[in-house]
Amino acid sequence: MTSRASLPSWQALQKHAVEMKTQHMKDLFSKDANRFNEFSLNSDSFLFDYSKNLITSDTMQKLFTLARDCELEQWREKMFSGERINTTEDRSVLHVALRDRSNTPLIVEGENLTEKVQAALAQIKDFSERIRTGTWKGYSGKRIKDVVNIGVGGSNLGPQMVTEALKHYSDQSVRVHYVSNVDGTQIADILRPLDPENTLFIISSKTFTTTETMTNAQTAMKWLVTSAFDEKAIGKHFVAVSSNKATACEFGIEEENIFDMWDWVGGRFSLWSAIGLPIALDLGFDKFVELLEGAYEVDQHFKTAPLEKNAPVIMALLSLWNCTFLGSQSQAILPYDQPLHKLTAYLQQAEMESNGKSVNWQGDEVDYPTVPSIWGEIGINGQHAFYQYLHQSNNVVPADFIGSVASVTPVKGHHDTLMANFFAQTEALMGGVDEQQVRADLKAKGRNQEYIDKVAPHKVHKGNRPTNTILMDQIEPRSIGSLIALYEHKIFTQGILLQICSFDQWGVELGKGLANNIYDELKSDVIDGKHDSSTQNLINYYKATKAAKS
Template identity: 55%
Template sequence: MCSAHSHSTHSQIHSQPLSRSPVWQALQAQAAEMKGRSLKALFAADPQRAERFSLELPEFLLDYSKNQLDQDIFVNLLRLAEAADLAQWRGDFFAGKSINATEGRPVLHPALRGGLAEDVEIDGVSVTAQVEAELERLKEFVVLLHNGALTGYRGKRITDVVNLGVGGSHLGPQTTIEALRAHRKGDVAVHFVSNVDGTQLTDVLAGLDADSTLFIVSSKTFTTSETMTNAGSGLKWLQQAMPEADPQALLQQHFVAVTSSPDKAQQFGVLPERTFRFWDWVGGRFSLWSSIGLPIAIACGFDNFRALLDGAASMDKHFREAPLDANAPVIMALLSVWYCTFMGYPAHAVLPYEQALHMLPSYLQQADMESNGKSTTRAGVEVDYATGPLIWGQTGINGQHAFYQYLHQSPEVVPADFIGSVTPGHDLDGHHEILLANMFAQSQALMNGVDAESVSRELAAKGLSQEEIKRLTPFKVHRGGKPSNTILLKELDPRSLGALIALYEHKIFVQGVILQIFSFDQWGVELGKGLASKLEPKLASGDLADEDGSTAQLIEYYRRINGTVTSTESPVVEVAEPAGEQA
């Protein structure tokens, strides 16, 4: 058992930037050369390429052979990881060192699923013991809920649960529940409200019976404005349905809290026995494995929730122990850095060929972009290279009829992850074969493209004249050379989903280490929150003296159309002078 250190021990924080290293310079030169090479030629030159650049794990096959990569580049990327001291950072991560240095915290989400090599103590308390105790409390609550033992104020059995949360408190659980649609258990329905736009809450509550509805308020600090506003409106909805009830009784019967600030939850009115805890060493976007995953356990059963954790723990073990050249998160991270930082491709597409994974692009968008969307190195200086890519995408079949035209024929190159499974989550004949054929074909088409000679032969075979062939050929040419990974799950089940999500979590961590940035803070999110809290009262007061001209105009328009300002004449607004470069 080891104790977490209070601050990072890495001398690299103040060392020579990695971007000045010889291996970085070598990769820049290789990137310029690789842009002139064809993926088809790479396969032709190496008959064993697919096998060489693939990795089979218990839950899936990772095929990364369709990438702008050769063995020399791969070796240099591995050298880059070594130069970044990845092995030391990985060790400190799992040992509970405070690698989130700007907030002075360890980053220990693997502890939530039993993924540590050995237990860690924080302030003299075993992390594993705390986690297991909280999981046992979750299990007991889920069993009571499924058995019908939990009732509302008037004694009706709880049949619907509404999760109120935003960011990781919403995306992680909802993505997982959607992905495990074929593994639902029990008859308690789970609903999600994340937006402070009252339309979403109104729509969700419209179909529910207040007597049998339970709210889960998921907020790390229990002060998140959007979540607490929705919680207050949820309480008012209950009061309207049960006017005879004391508000405190409704809070005790119809509310559950998931938070790292249990005292604030209890001040709000939630009972201690219905307050589930997670810790400040759990980042919101990595929190689905904690009590934040209560909706998952409700919708899918606690056994399936545990299998999800076990799958993630298996990926933790792989990431900890596998050599870098056969380590799936490391390989995927190196490819991401290769494309975004060296090849100059600023975006990355996530393309699931599984309807159940339709929320995965959104989930990974938050996990990746909130982590690595940074412009300051660990030394506190501005980066001189591109960091994390723009993550986007949607289910593959829908994407084929939307933005794949851009992927295929735009001059831009967008590396992509194709994700599918061997075993379908349904019993309809013929569907899955069509789905997988499309997935394989699209990655093949992006790689190979179609040259002018092939297009000309195809048009000639259709009987077109030489004049028509000459006219049409340029429009039908696909340059190809568009790179992709393919992740083929054996089956989309709780264990494989846990491994898949943990794969991307560790990929994001490795990217940050190599880019020499801190991946586990999100000060950009905090900036917007702070400004919003200052502007909110001005929508009512109209005190715009300190605002820029655009913001003042927008607030004034809102007040005029909303009826806050009754005069037809706009009041005089004194606009502050620009404050230089400060945010």
């Protein structure tokens, strides 16, 4: 298999990038009054404006040619049909099956996965309704008021991001909390105000062996049993989402309270499965279904729309253009809706864990940049923190601006003020202001020439900073489902374009394995001498200092 860089379409883009670096977006807008109409898409779920990128019609045609040369459409079909495109782990990639609302049978290797998904949804519905109505009782006969989800990574970030985004739709039948950090401070702070008699724990771990998750689970179990004086209480207060039923049962969880996870669903794409149980408990099963429906709408768009009108495809192509061809090394995610304050962290994992790789499908080193680092913050907070960097640094950082037409919490004057900033920032990043204009503005304000000469260079903004704008009608379950699916399919497309495996995470596994070995050293007097001198001396210092303080 040849490198993507050897494709004529790739090489054409490299040559085109040299030409485009001499262009300025402000001039492109001046020359084409129809630019917004050409470079934007309007769906039922969102408006996607990508006109503020350093592109022309020729750029986009070259990118679409590359996508076809990479056989993107064929790979898309392979994913939806259940072929094992996760080649390093020999698995299908079928998170889309979790939200398929058509009820069409999906037969993969002789199994009807649709039936499995429907059975899992029925289990989620039944369980969430029993908890929310108070039918399920704790060990002392009291109803459940608090649910603590214990997981890490995809078993935590997805559900937490969604419940935070949609908390205005919660009726507070139960209060949902999340524990992911093995730092004992987090679980202690969560448990301190709770009553064991009213608390349910969800242990979300595919293997039921993840160290961080199981350490927290053991602490939660001891907290409960200390109150109940009976280990049988575990069965009333613990459920699991796992593929390792045997180990979950050994923990004390009853088999009927274990929700399935399948190896064809990656953790960072799993919130649509029983990993999303906290969402159904917090919002109600009907809102969970609306979330699925929003994602399904985008699935259908991604599956059927031509590449030239396909939002996830265009987002991936623009990321490739900005990072691999124009040289940007990072990308900002900038939500202008407070409910989306966890979105950037969620997308960090989704994109960087998926595509932060340096070898291709064959295991050969790639000879081009892959994906940028993802970072960001709620928009207004960012404006008073790092937007200085976005506007005037030598490093060009493409950014996605995400907002909504209507606030979920309308307070007179606030949302218009928020959105005025939203629109102004993309305009400023695109157009900037040159020194001539700066000098004219300062002169108009009555500044003397000495001041103008001194300050003018510092007030220059070069502009030409690319942004995408995603504008939803309002934050609601359906629109959040659509937004997440939009980025999921972008990530899949990036992987195909870059010829890298998007659905493994070996970089996560290495550190975890080393940590397990070091943990054993911390608990004993053994010094194996296999560490580098820095790590060994840090361990020695930690153990010696801890011993001295004990």
